[in-house]
Amino acid sequence: MTWVVDHLGDLGRVSLRHLWLALVPVAVGLLISLPLGWAAARWRAARAVLVPAAGLLYTIPSLALFVMMPLIIGTQILDPLNVQVALTIYTVALLVRAVSDALTAVPESVTAAATAMGYRGVGRFFAVELPLAVPVLVAGVRVAAVSNISLVSVGALIGVGGLGAFLTEGYQRDNYAEIIAGIVLIVLLALIVDALLAVLGRVLAPWARERA
Numbered sequence: 001m002t003w004v005v006d007h008l009g010d011l012g013r014v015s016l017r018h019l020w021l022a023l024v025p026v027a028v029g030l031l032i033s034l035p036l037g038w039a040a041a042r043w044r045a046a047r048a049v050l051v052p053a054a055g056l057l058y059t060i061p062s063l064a065l066f067v068m069m070p071l072i073i074g075t076q077i078l079d080p081l082n083v084q085v086a087l088t089i090y091t092v093a094l095l096v097r098a099v100s101d102a103l104t105a106v107p108e109s110v111t112a113a114a115t116a117m118g119y120r121g122v123g124r125f126f127a128v129e130l131p132l133a134v135p136v137l138v139a140g141v142r143v144a145a146v147s148n149i150s151l152v153s154v155g156a157l158i159g160v161g162g163l164g165a166f167l168t169e170g171y172q173r174d175n176y177a178e179i180i181a182g183i184v185l186i187v188l189l190a191l192i193v194d195a196l197l198a199v200l201g202r203v204l205a206p207w208a209r210e211r212a
Helices: 002-006 008-042 044-058 062-073 080-104 108-116 121-158 164-173 176-204 206-211
Strands: none
Touching: 002 008, 002 176, 008 044, 008 080, 008 121, 008 164, 008 176, 044 080, 062 080, 062 121, 080 121, 108 121, 121 164, 121 176, 164 176
């Protein structure tokens, strides 16, 4: 407990860095996944390629991908960009299927009615299909966010800061308070982010809560 009190500033600073490393890839991955998921929902051939490919990407071990990143994008091994690019890949791998499923779940009668009212292509997507897909889409984003918060911890093994550093350093120093503090903060961050995204989903799609 004394260690925690003495290092509150460090714990807060590293927690914010942990969130930055985890959540920026979620935002970037979502932007990339939207057009890919839309294509997978619209064309069977695209889904047959994109969804299995995304699933295959997610099976790559995180540590191996972190180590490979400098060779792929030409960065230094300690560059945080390695972790963020790798987590963006994982986020896309998770969300391509989520976006596709969310858009496929929109009733055809609704899209037909929107088309009859004059909505076409991109306009129909943003005005009708995307808002109705929000509940399923937010569920996918929640999974991606919690997964990234967990995976950032693995980055400590290649020297990229995050709460995982407290686990590795605590183990090396035989400091159980440091290890427990790191674990508790990682779990708390995951729970808080998940809860905030759940609230956001209810705000963006109040009809889903009423229907439930």
